[in-house]
Amino acid sequence: MSQLKGLLLEEMQDLLHAEMQLTKALPEMVAAAHNSKLKEAFEKHLEQTHEHVERLKQAFELLGAKAQPKPCKAMAGLVEEGKETIQEGKEKEPLVADLSLVTAAQKVEHYEISGYGTVRALARLINEIEVATLLSHTLGDEERADFLLTTLSKPLLQQASMKDYDAEQGQPKAKKAQASHKGA
Numbered sequence: 001m002s003q004l005k006g007l008l009l010e011e012m013q014d015l016l017h018a019e020m021q022l023t024k025a026l027p028e029m030v031a032a033a034h035n036s037k038l039k040e041a042f043e044k045h046l047e048q049t050h051e052h053v054e055r056l057k058q059a060f061e062l063l064g065a066k067a068q069p070k071p072c073k074a075m076a077g078l079v080e081e082g083k084e085t086i087q088e089g090k091e092k093e094p095l096v097a098d099l100s101l102v103t104a105a106q107k108v109e110h111y112e113i114s115g116y117g118t119v120r121a122l123a124r125l126i127n128e129i130e131v132a133t134l135l136s137h138t139l140g141d142e143e144r145a146d147f148l149l150t151t152l153s154k155p156l157l158q159q160a161s162m163k164d165y166d167a168e169q170g171q172p173k174a175k176k177a178q179a180s181h182k183g184a
């Protein structure tokens, strides 16, 4: 086997494990999201993630290799951080908790975008065009998911900036200022 094909397979094994971890982590993101559009986006991405696993399996088959996942420590770390985000979000104002979920999810998307960009380039390089096309479809899904999260976060950011939440109290600053004025 050529070294480039070996590298392609290794990177696909990493992505397979990353996607498999996400099929378990995304339902927790769906449950944690307050905003209905954000919840819907996570649900849609969960469905797509199952398809991504299947596409990778097809790509392994086309390359005549076993679909063997290789522990993806980077995604394990991102999922772990995502769990912390969910836990910490329980103490936060819903709007702020949702914004932190978007942040966690976009870190995951960016990892996947870089991973799929690499494997697609490697597949093209060794002339595995069918494999490259499969990987390209998934890369497109990840890029669209990232774009959607950016779009969904805009009104949330706007609402948050209008309320200008106080980090310690979790109360709008305007209200807090009013309360202290009354007390003086």
Ligand SMILES: [Fe+2]
Binding pocket: 019, 048, 049, 052, 112, 138, 142
């Ligand atoms: Fe994916």
